[in-house]
Amino acid sequence: MALTLASSIEKCDVFDEPIFDNSIVSLHEHTYKPYGSPSYKNSDEIRIPVHFQDLIxxxxxxxxxxxxxxxxxxxxxxxxxxxxxxxxxxxxxFEEIRYEMGGEQIAVVRKPGITTSMKTMLSFGASQLPVLLTYGWGLGEDHQDILDDTTHVFSGRLPLKYLMGFAEDYTKGLINVKQELILILARTFKNCYVGDVEANIVIDKIEWKIRHIVPEDRLKLNYAQ
Structure with a gap:
């Protein structure tokens, strides 16, 4: 009865001022490209640095x-x-993916194709399949969602939290620290396709897309102190 009474009082309290959270002014996605001019050949190492340390x-x-x-x-x-x-x-x-912060290695995933397959089978259900298809999970003979059959161009994304556990657990923004993503391409791409014949895979673009968080001025002053 006490719970019912408290709930009724809350429903009748219609004159409270609404609470607005204006701590974040905007969120916008920024693209970070690899250092130099990588050729994206087998076993190549690709480094994508983030030098902006004054951004969240x-x-x-x-x-x-x-x-x-x-x-x-x-x-x-x-x-x-x-x-x-x-x-x-x-x-x-990929053969290996590493994430470094301030020159220190924070996380490394070797054989990401195998590790993410095990993780996905244990952690995700059928309801997440539409999202997982954009990661390349769930592809089959009748489901080539990331591939254009006409141009033979494929495109997709691999979220960091899909690859590395720390990105799932630590959801806060990062500021005042240099970061770098290091990717080593697989020695062969034969694990990337199945069929009766061989195929050729050419990678044209690898980018790291990160959201920039723009806080309100009051919070900016706190970060500057």
């Missing part, structure tokens, strides 16, 4: 954007492709 970065919601071309060596007479991207193909593109 939402690393937990950041992701790696990948774009490339998938060309099977043979296509059937009826136009049917005899080779398709495999399940979790995007993660299998």
């Amino acid at each position: 970065l939402d690393i937990s919601e950041s992701y790696i954007y990948i774009e490339g071309k998938f060309t099977p060596s043979q296509i059937a007479a009826d136009g049917h492709i005899k080779c398709n991207l495999s399940n979790n193909a995007l993660a299998f593109l």
Whole structure:
């Protein structure tokens, strides 16, 4: 009865002033590109640095954007492709992924294709499949959602929290620290496709997309102290 009475009082208290949270002025996504001019060949090391230390970065919601071309060596007479991207193909593109902060290694994932496959099978259900498809999970002969059958161009994203546990656990913004993402491409891309024939995979673009958090002026002054 006490709970019911308290709930009734709250419902009748209609003259309280609304509470507005204006601590964040805006959120906008920024693209960070690899250092130099990488060729994206097998076993290449790709470094993506973040030098802006006076910004609040939402690393937990950041992701790696990948774009490339998938060309099977043979296509059937009826136009049917005899080779398709495999399940979790995007993660299998890499041999190792490391995240460094202030020159110190914070997290490293070796064989991300295998580790994320195990994690996804244990942690996700069918309701998350539409989102997981953009990560390359759930791909099959009849589900090539990240691939354009006409141009053979594929594109997708690998969220950092999909790859590394710390990005799931630590959701606060980061400021005043240099960060870097190091990616080592796989020795072979044969784990990225399945079929009766061989295929050629060419990576054209790898970018790290991070949200910048712009706080209100009062909070900016606190951070500057």
